[in-house]
Amino acid sequence: NAGVTQTPKFQVLKTGQSMTLQCAQDMNHNSMYWYRQDPGMGLRLIYYSASEGTTDKGEVPNGYNVSRLNKREFSLRLESAAPSQTSVYFCASIDRGNYTQYFGPGTRLTVL
Amino acid sequence: AQSVTQLGSHVSVSEGALVLLRCNYSSSVPPYLFWYVQYPNQGLQLLLKYTSAATLVKGINGFEAEFKKSETSFHLTKPSAHMSDAAEYFCAVSDRPGTYKYIFGTGTRLKVLA
Numbered sequence: 001n002a003g004v005t006q007t008p009k010f011q012v013l014k015t016g017q018s019m020t021l022q023c024a025q026d027m028n029h030n031s032m033y034w035y036r037q038d039p040g041m042g043l044r045l046i047y048y049s050a051s052e053g054t055t056d057k058g059e060v061p062n063g064y065n066v067s068r069l070n071k072r073e074f075s076l077r078l079e080s081a082a083p084s085q086t087s088v089y090f091c092a093s094i095d096r097g098n099y100t101q102y103f104g105p106g107t108r109l110t111v112l
Numbered sequence: 113a114q115s116v117t118q119l120g121s122h123v124s125v126s127e128g129a130l131v132l133l134r135c136n137y138s139s140s141v142p143p144y145l146f147w148y149v150q151y152p153n154q155g156l157q158l159l160l161k162y163t164s165a166a167t168l169v170k171g172i173n174g175f176e177a178e179f180k181k182s183e184t185s186f187h188l189t190k191p192s193a194h195m196s197d198a199a200e201y202f203c204a205v206s207d208r209p210g211t212y213k214y215i216f217g218t219g220t221r222l223k224v225l226a
Binding site: 004031043048050092096104 | 121144146148153155156157158161163202206213214216218219
């Protein structure tokens with residue numbers, strides 16, 4: 001049982017490049033989330049997926065798109081990266097039974 | 113709208129001293145409240161949670177928190193700090209049943225002095 005996994009762990013992009021951050025969970029959770037973490041700002045919700053086939057915007061969705069590929073996988077795409085998107089990105093899923101979110105190890109992204 | 117305020121972005125305590133990390137929340141509905149810990153270069157790990165049962169909640173590693181509705185607070189405490197407690201701590205509030213979304217505070221970095 002790996003929990004929540006994220007790839008890659010680190011990434012450096014140039015402004016304007018695109019990339020997809022991958023997330024998978026093996027806990028059979030319905031809901032999944034993407035956050036970004038910036039110093040002094042805590043975690044801010046980018047997008048979430050309440051269940052397979054649905055996605056909704058969070059607090060800071062601009063510049064991002066998401067795909068809920070199936071129940072296990074939830075990807076985050078940056079179509080044209082900007083320096084303001086330099087951040088650490090966390091994926092999470094929730095066990096609705098005990099109302100607890102489980103987090104992946106994060107992806108550290110730098111946009112030059 | 114829900115919100116969380118964590119007072120003190122940095123807190124330093126001596127090893128063996130009391131740890132007190134403050135969290136105040138705003139919610140229009142009875143909240144669920146959480147404390148998470150983040151060690152360097154790692155993801156977040158649940159310390160404890162309040163989900164409307166007992167108001168004094170005990171978590172892992174000797175931490176506990178008390179839900180005080182009258183003060184809209186959910187402060188995290190530990191009687192005796194250990195060097196291994198050095199980390200960043202996040203308070204979060206969630207609507208219920210709602211969308212199961214969390215709103216996080218800005219975090220408090222705990223430093224433990226030898």
